[in-house]
Amino acid sequence: MAFEGLTERLQNTMRKLRGKGKISENDLRETMREIRLALLEADVNFKVVKDFVKKVSDRASGSDVMEGLNPAQQIVKIVDEELTEMMGEQDVPLNKSERIPTIIMMVGLQGAGKTTTAGKLANRLKTDNNARPLMIAADVYRPAAVDQLVQVGEQIGVPVFERGTDIDPVEIVREGLAQAKADHNDYVLIDTAGRLQIDEQLMDELANIKELANPDEILLTVDAMTGQNAVATAEGFNDKLDVTGIVLTKLDGDTRGGAALSIRAVTGKPIKFVGEGEKMTDLDVFHPDRMASRILGMGDMLTLIEKTQRDVDEKHAQEMAQKMQENTFNFNDFLDQLEQIQKMGPLDQIMKMIPGMANNPALANVNMDPKDMEHLKAIVYSMTEQERIDSDVLNPSRKRRIAAGSGRPVQEVNRMVKQFNQMKKMMNQISNGNMGGMEQMMGAMGGGSGSGLGGRMQKLAMNQMSRRIKKNKRKRIKKNKKR
Template sequence: MFDSLSDRLSGALKTLKGKGKISEDNIKDTLREVRMALLEADVALPVVKAFIGDVKERAMGAEVGKALDPGQAFIKIVNDELVKAMGEANDGLNLSAKPPVVILMAGLQGAGKTTSAGKLAHLLQTREKKSVMVASADVYRPAAIKQLETVAGEVGATFFPSSTDQKPIDIANNAIKEAKKQFIDVVIIDTAGRLAIDEAMMDEIKALHAAIEPTETLFVVDSMTGQDAANTAKAFNDALPLTGVILTKADGDARGGAALSIRHITGKPIKFIGMGEKIDQLEPFHPERVASRILGMGDVLSLIEEVERKVDKKKAEKVAKKIMKGKGFDLGDFRDQLLQMNNMGGMAGLMDKLPGMGQIPEAAKKKALNNKMTDRMIAMINSMTPKERARPELIKGSRKKRIANGSGTQIQDVNRLLKQFNQMQKMMKKMKGPGGMMKMMRGMKGMMPPGGGGPGGPGGMPPFGR
């Protein structure tokens, strides 16, 4: 996400680092680069003008002139203005209203409304501990009702059945009545989308909104449409009292124009952002964290939260105890680590949140982001016997051939896996005894891709796929 914008901004701001003084002359070129970076990221022109104007005004003021490091002070201003453009802080759902809290999903066809309804139901159930019912008021596509039923089954939400011969208002009202009977906390109403904004569509959703008076009206929009996403959101906001936006398919958008334009154009907050196809890949939108990622400073808070939610703590503690007691780290443990990493979006998901990623050469980054290699490594370990996983030294000629055949890989892939495992095993051994963590961190330095940071920095991890 935001890769091209991040690269351009990082390059532009690098020229100011270490400057003893910031003047109109030496920020002129930098601001021109920042402006071009935003326009190339498909940020709406009014947003770009306001952003550049605010940055320039603050940069020429006292806060930079009196700073010990004016270059760093300027970067902080850019960071602050990015946060301001995207809405200052996360704006959560109003879940304190009298239950059932009704959430209406609106948007164009293909934006990802139905999938987002399922993802939102999953998030509310797992993180907010709310009971959720979903209902489809899309009577124009029979497949939409079936799709929502399937998604509801995946996430364990209550599905309210509907059919194409019913009226959308009746479906929504009946769903809310049923939710009250079952003491359900939240009802999510999925609505019909169109290929373009049309009067009939707007009239129907206005009537639906007036009939059910939802607590939240969320506009679902595809981030890959860039500033058009913001313009479409504005058209919907003119017709409906939107309370927020869900930005979908952000994992496929390297530009970021929609995220930077929506708040300014609509005045409505981005409440959630979809970062992948999996049902748990909908995240609350935190402007300050996104700004940090755009400027290559990572998003450590989100990474910590993800680890807290997704890492199997019992398995992690079991491995830690084994290592601290000197009982060794075997291939079964290594497979568990790879599976846990995949559960957090693989190397791409992890590295996207780590500070300093912009300093790693592109070639090294691509190797590290090769999630297919991680899957192959898991397949190879799965093709081993329990004895081989516990004692990798047994894996010689014929065993290597059997493992390669069983996992659909080559013998050289098995050799590479064993080599990487040996590196990991040596690193884990260093954790035993007093000062183990520091010894391990020093050991990681030699395992980083060329151009990586210091121990424990962005490259401080096994070179998967090398």
């Protein structure tokens, strides 16, 4: 995740504050200094850092904070609120035309992921809004750009209008819009040309396409890994085209993340989407408040829940919940769950959405290698059907046979079976409404359940989970009575 370095620095700073009963003016000055350095190291714009630190310092130095209860906790809250405000306070939806089609013009430098993002957005509109989008291939300069968009369209089942590379891009857009009108497409996404850097020829062409298409949305695709160059790029495109929103790509890459924090403050334009992954489903609405929570290591349970609902089959999840409650969860089900988790993305990213997990010392030495999932699956595949259903039959000789069949050490098989049985026990406790099992599991992962902001978010998440489990339980009872 882009903000790991910043998250670690800010968490360490806040941890020092929490260790103090009272906070002096010197403590506050040192904290502000650490925050300033953390943001600058994350490549946040200097002026943005200066304004941010002043706002936090002014709010935190008041007597209500310094002399009140839990001043450290109040300062964390202030930092969280100011980070959220810096990034835009709330998510901003796509502009939608009163008449069809809604026209979205995708712009950006070459290599920012513009074509892939156009496909991801078209897929999102088709899946979530039941829309009928059309993509127009208007990038006639980059080698294979048209072919790439056509392949993306085939992958997601969205039509692509293209006329090759020998036609003027403005004419391609004109004909593409006529096609969309004839086919009654409700969204049109125009994939325009990029350059390695901003130049007049590119901008004049984009301005001509804008004048013709009169787009409802001009989305600038920005590579988060380019740091402050991303902000300069955004300013350049905005000055010429007056962009309506920004899509930040490669936020899962090895980047310091400063662009995400700076770009809204510098340009005044909202970040509407973020790309974190290579799959066509890896495009999420940008929520400033959730991003601020992630940066401060407080997790992002709402996004995790949404991701689960999107990537995990609802009927399948209900069946699993019933098996957990009836204590019939077995290794076949475990195998299904591993595959469901893999659909959601890298495990380390998922873990960091859980309050208290981001940069948690307890996870510092945990290897989140995707191969570990495959090793677990290999162990289960090496079991007989009886062994998968009833783990009690797994005696030492059977475990040795499984180890040989999966190519894993017998100690690894022993460890997995032991952890499976522990997990099965805790799942049964949770599914029957005993949240002590969840607290035990969170405590084992180092999350804790203290009175701090992270602890309160964990309790909130557990309460939400508890209510959902009880609601599903009532539904099943009602359904059985009707039968």
